[in-house]
Amino acid sequence: MPQLAEEQLAQGLRLPVNALDYAILIVYFLVVLGIGFAVRRSVRTSLDFFLSGRSLPAWVTGLAFVAANLGATEILGMAANGAQYGAYTVHWYWIGAIPAMVFLGLVMMPFYYGSKVRSVPEFLLHRFGPASHLLSSVIFAVASVLIAGVNLYAMAIVLQALLGWPQWVAIVVAAFFVLAYITLGGLSSAIYNEVLQFFVILAALIPMTVIGLKRVGGWGGLRHSLSARHGDDFLSAWGGTGIGHPNSLGANWLTIVLGLGFVLSFGYWTTNFAEVQRALSAKNLSAARRTPLIAAFPKMLIPMVVVLPGLIALVMEPALGRTGSGLSYNDAIPVLMRDLLPNGVLGLAVTGLLAAFMAGMAANVSSFNTVFTNDIWAAYVRRGRPDAYYLSTGRWVTAAGVLAGMGTAFIASSFSNIMNYLQTLFSFFNVPLFCVFIIGMFWRRATAAAGFWGLLSGTVAAMVNYFGLYRQGVLDIPSDQGANFVSAIVAFVVGGLVMVTVTLFTRPKPAASLVGLVYGTSSPGMQPPPEAGDDAWYRRPALLGWGAVLLAALCYVPFSL
Amino acid sequence: MNRPQPPAGTRLFDVRLVIGGLFTLYGLMITGAGIAASDRDLDKAQGININLWAGLGMLALGLGFLLWLRLRPAVPPSPAERE
Numbered sequence: 001m002p003q004l005a006e007e008q009l010a011q012g013l014r015l016p017v018n019a020l021d022y023a024i025l026i027v028y029f030l031v032v033l034g035i036g037f038a039v040r041r042s043v044r045t046s047l048d049f050f051l052s053g054r055s056l057p058a059w060v061t062g063l064a065f066v067a068a069n070l071g072a073t074e075i076l077g078m079a080a081n082g083a084q085y086g087a088y089t090v091h092w093y094w095i096g097a098i099p100a101m102v103f104l105g106l107v108m109m110p111f112y113y114g115s116k117v118r119s120v121p122e123f124l125l126h127r128f129g130p131a132s133h134l135l136s137s138v139i140f141a142v143a144s145v146l147i148a149g150v151n152l153y154a155m156a157i158v159l160q161a162l163l164g165w166p167q168w169v170a171i172v173v174a175a176f177f178v179l180a181y182i183t184l185g186g187l188s189s190a191i192y193n194e195v196l197q198f199f200v201i202l203a204a205l206i207p208m209t210v211i212g213l214k215r216v217g218g219w220g221g222l223r224h225s226l227s228a229r230h231g232d233d234f235l236s237a238w239g240g241t242g243i244g245h246p247n248s249l250g251a252n253w254l255t256i257v258l259g260l261g262f263v264l265s266f267g268y269w270t271t272n273f274a275e276v277q278r279a280l281s282a283k284n285l286s287a288a289r290r291t292p293l294i295a296a297f298p299k300m301l302i303p304m305v306v307v308l309p310g311l312i313a314l315v316m317e318p319a320l321g322r323t324g325s326g327l328s329y330n331d332a333i334p335v336l337m338r339d340l341l342p343n344g345v346l347g348l349a350v351t352g353l354l355a356a357f358m359a360g361m362a363a364n365v366s367s368f369n370t371v372f373t374n375d376i377w378a379a380y381v382r383r384g385r386p387d388a389y390y391l392s393t394g395r396w397v398t399a400a401g402v403l404a405g406m407g408t409a410f411i412a413s414s415f416s417n418i419m420n421y422l423q424t425l426f427s428f429f430n431v432p433l434f435c436v437f438i439i440g441m442f443w444r445r446a447t448a449a450a451g452f453w454g455l456l457s458g459t460v461a462a463m464v465n466y467f468g469l470y471r472q473g474v475l476d477i478p479s480d481q482g483a484n485f486v487s488a489i490v491a492f493v494v495g496g497l498v499m500v501t502v503t504l505f506t507r508p509k510p511a512a513s514l515v516g517l518v519y520g521t522s523s524p525g526m527q528p529p530p531e532a533g534d535d536a537w538y539r540r541p542a543l544l545g546w547g548a549v550l551l552a553a554l555c556y557v558p559f560s561l
Numbered sequence: 562m563n564r565p566q567p568p569a570g571t572r573l574f575d576v577r578l579v580i581g582g583l584f585t586l587y588g589l590m591i592t593g594a595g596i597a598a599s600d601r602d603l604d605k606a607q608g609i610n611i612n613l614w615a616g617l618g619m620l621a622l623g624l625g626f627l628l629w630l631r632l633r634p635a636v637p638p639s640p641a642e643r644e
Contacts, residue, residue, distance in 0.1 A: 020594055024587065031583050060576055192576045199580060199622070203587075207615045214607045342602035344594035344612040348587065 013161045013334050021347025028200070028351045032181055032358075035192050039185030046390045049186035050118060050370040051281045056188075058287035058539075060195055062294030065278040067194035069299075070201065071360020072353050073154050075306055080329035082303075082310025083320055085481075086226070086234035087559050088241075088249045088256075089307045095261035097299050098552040100269035101292040102545040108270055109279060111441060113288040115516050118280070119367075120273040120433075121375045127440045127517045128451030129509075130379075135455055136433055137375040140273060143429045144368035145401060148361050149408030155357035156409070162334055162350065171406055174354070178362050179402045182369070183395045187281055190359075190366040194278075197359040198298075201352035205305035208333075208349065211340045212312035225315045235311075237559035250479030259485025263492045267430035271437055274367040286534040289541045296548035300555060309336055361405065369397045424466060424484055431488045432458025435495035442519045448509060450502040458495025465490045575634075581626030588620025 043049050056064075081089040117123045121140060125133035152171050159170035181189040216222045226234050233239035233247065240247040243254060251259070269275060269292070279291035313332035316339065319325035320332060327335065337349050373394045378385075382393075436454045440446050469475040470483040477483040515521050537543065595613025603610060 020590065024590060027583070027586065031579065035579060192579060195576055196580060196583065199584065200587075203584075203615060203619055203622075207611045211606050211609055211611055214609065340606060342594075342598065342605050342612060344591045344602075345606075345615050348591065348615070 013331060013338060014164060015162045015334075015338055015346060015350065016343070017163060017346060017350065018343045020343050021350060024344075024347035025351045025354065028355060029177060031196070032177055032193055032355075035196075036181035036184035036189050039188045039192065043184075043186055043188070043391075046373075046387050046394060047118075048188070049391050049394050050374065051277070052186070052188045052191060054281060055283050056191065056281050056287075058282055058290040058294055060191065061278045061282045061287065061291040063198050063298070064191040064194040065275060065291050065295035066298050066302075067198035067359060068274055068278055068363040070198065070302065070356060071151060071363070072158070072356035073151055073360060075201065075205075075353070075356055076154070076158070076330050076333055078303075078306045079310035079313065079332040081481075082307035083314040083332045084329045085249045086230065086311070087237050087307075088247070089310070090237055090303050090555070090559060091256055091260055093299060093303050093307075094552040094555050095257065096265040097269060098296050098548055099261065100265040101296045101299065102548055103266065104270045104276070104279070105289045105291065105293040105296075106541055106545045108437075108441070109289045109292070110285065111517060111519075112276060113280060113282070113285050118374050119371050120271055120276050121371055123517070124436070124440075124451065125375075125379070127514070128436070128446075129448040131448065132436065132451040132455055133375065134380060135452060136436075137371050137379075139429055139433075139455075139459065141368055141372050141376065144274070144364045144371070145404045146408050148364040148368070148401065148405030151357055151361040151364070152405055153409035155354070155361075158334065158353065158357075161331075162337070171409065174358055174361070175402050175406055178358050178365060179399060182362055182365055182402075183398050186394065187277065187366050187370070190362045191278065191281065193355070193362060194359045197352070197355040200348065201356050202305065204345065204349035204352040205309070207345050208336050208340060209305050209309055209312070212309055212316075212336055215340065216312055216315045222311060222315060226311060229318070235559070237556055246478065248479075250477060250482030251485050255482065255485040255489070259489045263431050263434070263488040264485065266438075267434035267488070267492075271433045272430055273371060274363045277367050277370065284534075286539065286541075290539060290544060293541060293544040293548060296545075297551075300548065300552055309333055312336065365398060365401045365405070368401045369394050372397045372401070424480070424487075428459055428462045428466070428487075428491070431462060431491040432456075432495040435492045436499065439496060439499050440518070443503075444511070444514060444518050444520075445503055445508045446499060447503050447506040449506045450499040453502045454495045454499035457498040458491040461494035462487045462491035575630055577626045577630040581623050581630060584619045584623030585627065586623075588616050588618075588623050590616070592616030592620060 045053070047053055078089060078092065081092070112120075112123060115123060115126060117126065119137075121133050121137040124136050152175060155174055156167040156170040159165045160167050165173075181193060185192075213219065213222070216225065223235055238253065241249075241251070241253040241256060243252040245252065249256075275292075279288045282288040282291050310329075310332045313335050314320050317327060317335050320327050320335070321329040333353075337346060341349055373390055377393055377397070378390055382389075432455050435458055436451050439454070440451060465475070466483060466487045470477055470487070475483075475486070477486060591612050593616070595610050595616050598610050598612055602612070
């Protein structure tokens with residue numbers, strides 16, 4: 001009974017919040033509503049609602065791109081991974097995010113933005129046709145609602161433990177605010193709140209990390225205590241990852257590089273519409289390409305204020321994650337908030353966490369309403385209505401999505417580590433999609449039927465591998481994370497093989513219909529003239545992209561010696 | 562600017578105003594808490610007056626955004642769009 005465990009934990013983690021802390025929280029809620037009302041006046045067309053009228057500057061979309069991923073489940077989950085797996089957690093950032101973000105900006109964005117699609121599934125419609133379009137739209141809509149539910153459930157548990165709010169109060173309050181500001185302002189509201197949340201959560205995490213480091217005796221003291229207790233490999237990114245060598249992550253260097261670094265990461269960052277939508281709302285192609293590249297730089301530094309606090313929490317509370325202690329790994333950040341932050345900064349941390357939950361949920365809801373309205377409703381159910389009809393549909397779908405998210409929240413309760421649950425979902429939904437995209441973008445011959453069957457077989461293969469082979473004990477993989485990496489590789493390989501096989505037996509699409517969608521083609525008139533100032537050296541995508549990859553590689557140096 | 566249809570961004574209010582305003586207000590509130598810090602607060606934060614430092618940092622960030630907005634305002638909407 002998970003509820004019982006949470007009840008016990010609620011006593012131990014209650015934060016000593018006072019009126020100042022609540023004032024900070026209330027100011028934030030008022031600002032969020034204010035943004036919704038202010039943005040509402042500027043939303044006139046469905047393009048304004050779903051893609052911010054393709055008008056935002058690159059620094060805003062770039063910060064929103066990283067903030068859409070910096071939801072509270074990510075913050076709590078990655079701190080949990082830090083406490084559980086040690087320095088291996090940096091792989092989720094430096095090999096598991098940066099290369100894929102750079103690839104999105106340099107290679108894939110010209111196809112996405114240049115083809116003027118409104119969503120990732122719509123690209124499939126042009127490249128492969130309606131069958132794969134509908135399949136991926138439905139899969140995405142279902143996944144978004146599930147993940148929004150995970151966010152809500154996780155938030156309810158945390159607020160119950162920290163503030164003593166009953167779970168239903170937390171769910172209703174957060175869902176109401178997300179519903180209000182997205183229904184009012186659409187994607188612009190979501191993006192503005194993401195940028196705001198990004199600064200608030202950093203303003204809380206940085207002081208927490210500074211105080212925490214002082215408490216454990218600096219980096220040297222942290223290293224000393226953890227090495228003494230968990231061995232030298234605990235603070236090494238690659239130590240103990242040889243094939244056949246047991247380690248806490250349950251994965252070896254090959255499954256880390258292929259499963260996490262290539263398949264899972266590229267699947268998430270390049271085809272997850274909740275992310276890509278932020279880049280599609282940029283004001284021109286140059287800003288769209290720079291969106292994930294600008295995001296790569298803050299993303300690289302986030303382990304310093306997320307994974308590092310996880311390690312600090314493990315030194316301060318050695319019982320963290322042990323059975324019987326009443327503290328799970330997910331409590332790493334709440335423990336630090338309770339033990340280190342005085343009122344004031346504490347209120348900021350609570351606000352940042354709540355804002356991060358709402359932003360994570362809002363990212364899913366705003367991408368869900370776009371895909372459902374444009375790719376399912378407008379494409380297959382009610383075609384050819386006036387624009388105002390789809391704008392109002394988008395608002396109703398937002399409400400339905402938030403309600404469905406509340407309903408699915410309970411599914412998350414059967415997993416102990418929230419991050420594992422999200423990773424599992426991504427391996428089922430994003431990896432086959434990435435496989436179909438990458439083959440479709442680079443192999444002109446790939447046929448419409450191949451797109452559909454590749455997508456379907458990849459998704460089924462990942463599910464069979466995870467639930468059929470790993471959960472039933474047929475495959476012996478030491479941890480859930482290790483199983484995720486393997487499922488992702490299986491999904492990619494099966495999807496790819498099926499695509500190649502089906503292509504060889506079906507008729508390719510005529511070359512004229514693939515212009516602007518496949519590598520090596522570009523359609524005339526699609527290249528917009530560069531804006532003044534976009535040729536400045538610090539705005540060149542190649543420099544930003546390769547700079548990010550180089551810096552990420554350098555980040556590994558202190559953890560590899 | 563001779564675009565036929567100004568993009569929605571020029572109609573949207575500027576996010577820099579929101580960040581600048583909120584962080585200036587938060588900066589003042591938290592700096593205040595730092596000035597009035599009790600010994601218990603200081604002990605809890607390992608002897609660092611974290612409210613003071615975080616508050617001043619947030620105040621600087623907020624004022625920085627407001628200054629940026631003032632020095633480089635967004636392109637105003639064209640007369641046709643203002644109605």
